[in-house]
Each structure stands twice: as structure tokens, then as C-alpha cells.
Amino acid sequence: MTNVQTLPRVAVDLGSDTSTRPTKAMLAAMMAAETGDEQLGEDPTTTALNERVADLLGKEAAVFMPSGTICNQIAMLVHTRPGDEVICGAGAHVYGSEGAGIAVMGGALIRPIACDRDIFDADQLTAAVRRPKMRAPRSRLVVLEQTANRGGGAVWPLAAIQSVAARAREHGLAVHMDGARLMNACVAAGVSAKDFAAPFDTAWIDLSKGLGCPVGAVLAGPRDFIEAAWVWKHRLGGALRQSGILAAAGLHALDHHVERLAVDHENARIFASLAAAIPGVRLDPQTVETNIVFLDLSATGIDTAILYRRLREQGVRIMVEGPTRMRAVTHLDVTRADVERAAAMLAQSVEAGPT
Ligand SMILES: *Cc1c(COP(=O)(O)O)cnc(C)c1O
Numbered sequence: 001m002t003n004v005q006t007l008p009r010v011a012v013d014l015g016s017d018t019s020t021r022p023t024k025a026m027l028a029a030m031m032a033a034e035t036g037d038e039q040l041g042e043d044p045t046t047t048a049l050n051e052r053v054a055d056l057l058g059k060e061a062a063v064f065m066p067s068g069t070i071c072n073q074i075a076m077l078v079h080t081r082p083g084d085e086v087i088c089g090a091g092a093h094v095y096g097s098e099g100a101g102i103a104v105m106g107g108a109l110i111r112p113i114a115c116d117r118d119i120f121d122a123d124q125l126t127a128a129v130r131r132p133k134m135r136a137p138r139s140r141l142v143v144l145e146q147t148a149n150r151g152g153g154a155v156w157p158l159a160a161i162q163s164v165a166a167r168a169r170e171h172g173l174a175v176h177m178d179g180a181r182l183m184n185a186c187v188a189a190g191v192s193a194k195d196f197a198a199p200f201d202t203a204w205i206d207l208s209k210g211l212g213c214p215v216g217a218v219l220a221g222p223r224d225f226i227e228a229a230w231v232w233k234h235r236l237g238g239a240l241r242q243s244g245i246l247a248a249a250g251l252h253a254l255d256h257h258v259e260r261l262a263v264d265h266e267n268a269r270i271f272a273s274l275a276a277a278i279p280g281v282r283l284d285p286q287t288v289e290t291n292i293v294f295l296d297l298s299a300t301g302i303d304t305a306i307l308y309r310r311l312r313e314q315g316v317r318i319m320v321e322g323p324t325r326m327r328a329v330t331h332l333d334v335t336r337a338d339v340e341r342a343a344a345m346l347a348q349s350v351e352a353g354p355t
Pocket residue numbers: 066067068069070072093094145147149178180181206208209216217
């Protein structure tokens with residue numbers, strides 16, 4: 001193994017939109033936050049954030065959570081019983097990136113749908129739903145990701161959501177939105193968060209992705225669902241104390257960091273078109289709708305681990321997604337000059353050849 005210490009500082013971090021640092025203004029808002037005991041409902045800033053997000057998503061109630069993962073897990077735990085099945089895209093975070101949590105804690109199965117850009121339609125959903133049989137798992141819940149992360153940040157069109165959600169209801173399924181990047185979808189599509197969330201029983205937004213907060217997510221739904229979610233929040237150790245410091249960052253982000261997501265999308269498009277011009281790099285810039293760019297490097301004949309290392313030595317981070325695939329994500333700590341530099345370094349790293 002190489003000593004990480006010998007690598008230069010990451011100057012351009014396209015690894016993930018979780019890598020943002022709080023801005024000075026956000027830190028000031030955090031320092032000024034009024035706080036209390038969240039578990040007693042006495043933290044006014046957290047209460048304000050919960051009300052704000054419930055309103056934003058058009059739901060009865062909301063609850064602050066330490067992460068998006070716990071929002072998904074708790075939502076699935078409340079929606080399902082042991083022996084139930086959760087249907088989602090094959091690339092879904094709930095399927096591949098949450099430690100099989102719902103199987104471990106809830107005894108439920110996941111049934112993935114293999115689909116283009118991780119977006120499926122009502123007929124694909126129907127094909128995945130089990131017919132009621134004593135020996136079959138019970139289909140119970142559908143999870144959609146807005147935007148679809150492994151789908152390259154693809155935006156679920158509102159009509160597609162409505163159609164899948166309507167079909168889900170015909171099958172008696174609940175519908176949950178993993179809204180880790182919902183606000184990116186809203187800005188890209190010009191659709192309100194409330195409209196995107198309306199077809200869902202439950203939904204959440206992440207504060208620590210493109211919105212630029214250090215910590216946090218907010219889960220919303222009907223009042224009885226949120227009460228049940230609170231039980232799991234305690235059970236899993238997610239109930240907090242003076243969380244207002246974090247909630248203040250969330251309120252600040254909702255005020256100041258939503259519209260600017262358009263800049264991240266523009267930077268992603270610029271990066272995509274520069275990268276697409278590099279011989280051996282395959283990607284269609286037309287498919288870049290938000291802040292995520294997947295690169296197919298199979299035609300370069302260079303292992304992505306080698307490309308990662310070369311870029312990293314130049315202070316540029318792009319994530320390895322497999323032996324031939326890499327992922328770049330833009331966010332508020334990445335400028336246009338940064339993506340231009342990253343693309344130039346990528347060109348150089350590819351040009352250097354396989355060894
Ligand atoms: C990041 C992410 C999550 C998990 O959010 P954390 O706040 O990192 O726990 C869930 N779903 C999707 C689509 C994500 O990209």
C-alpha cells in the first residue's frame with residue numbers, strides 16, 4: 001500500500017458532493033443558533049427546520065436525522081414487517097450502499113429492478129411485484145431515488161414518478177422517495193419539491209450533499225409515520241441533544257444554497273464536454289442533467305485505480321466506480337476553473353497510457 005501522506009492535498013475534489021466545508025456564513029449561523037434538548041422537543045432551531053422541510057415537501061411532519069442513510073433505513077423499518085419486500089432500482093443506495101440494513105434490522109428483502117439510468121416505469125414495477133402467495137415474500141414498498149445517483153444523477157420526470165406511484169398504489173404498496181439530491185432535481189427540472197414529493201408517502205432531503213451542510217438530513221411524512229420514526233430514531237441512537245447547531249446549517253442552506261445548484265449543474269456539463277473530448281473517454285454530455293458525471297474508461301485500456309492515482313498525485317480526486325468506470329461530482333466547493341483543471345489532468349493521465 002502507498003503511504004497516503006505522500007499524496008498532495010486534494011485541491012479539486014470531485015469525489016463527492018459530501019466533501020463540502022461549511023461556508024463562513026453557515027458557520028456564523030451555526031454559532032448563533034438557539035438550542036435545547038432535541039429529544040424533549042425543546043430545540044427551537046431543529047423544530048424550525050423540521051417545520052420548514054415538512055412544508056417544503058408538503059407533508060404533515062418531519063424529523064431531523066443524522067444522515068440520509070438513517071432516513072432510508074427508518075423509513076423502510078416503519079413501512080415494512082419481516083418477510084416483506086422492498087422494490088427499487090438496481091443501483092439504489094438502499095440496495096447497495098447501506099450495509100443491507102433493512103435485511104439486518106427489519107428482516108425484509110430488497111428486489112432490485114435492472115433499468116436504464118436507474119429509472120423504471122410502471123410496467124417494470126408490476127413485473128417486480130409478487131403475486132400474493134403464502135410462500136412468497138409480500139411486496140410492500142417502492143423506493144425511488146431523486147436524483148438517481150447510479151443513474152448518473154438522472155432526474156425522474158414528474159410524470160414518470162406519478163405513473164409509478166399510481167401503479168404502486170394499485171398494488172397496495174407504499175412509496176418512499178430517497179431525496180438525497182431532490183433539490184438538484186428541482187433546480188434542474190424547474191419542478192417544486194412539493195410537487196416532486198406529492199406522489200410519495202414519505203420523503204427526505206439530505207443536507208450534507210449539494211446543500212453543503214456538515215451533517216444532517218430531514219425525513220418527512222404523515223404524523224403517525226413520523227411518530228413511529230421517532231421510536232426508531234431513539235432505538236438506533238439517532239436521537240440528539242443540542243442539534244440546533246446542525247439544524248441552523250440546514251436552514252441557512254435552504255435559504256442560500258438551493259438556487260446555486262444550477263452552477264454545479266453547469267460545471268458538471270462543462271466537465272462532461274471537456275472529458276468527452278479526450279480520446280478513449282466515453283460519455284454522452286447530453287445525459288448530464290445535474291451534478292454527477294460517469295466516465296467510461298474501458299477504451300483507454302487503463303485501470304481506473306491507476307487513473308485515480310495519477311489524478312490524485314495532481315491534487316484532483318475523481319472516484320473509482322469499477323475497473324473501467326469513474327464518477328465525478330460537482331458541488332459548492334468546486335469552481336469552473338477547478339473542473340477545467342480536472343479535465344486537463346484527466347487528459348494528461350489518459351495520454352500517459354496503460355503503464
Ligand atoms: C448519499 C446518499 C444517501 C445517504 O446519505 P448519507 O447522508 O450519506 O447517509 C442515500 N441515497 C442516495 C441516493 C445518496 O446519494
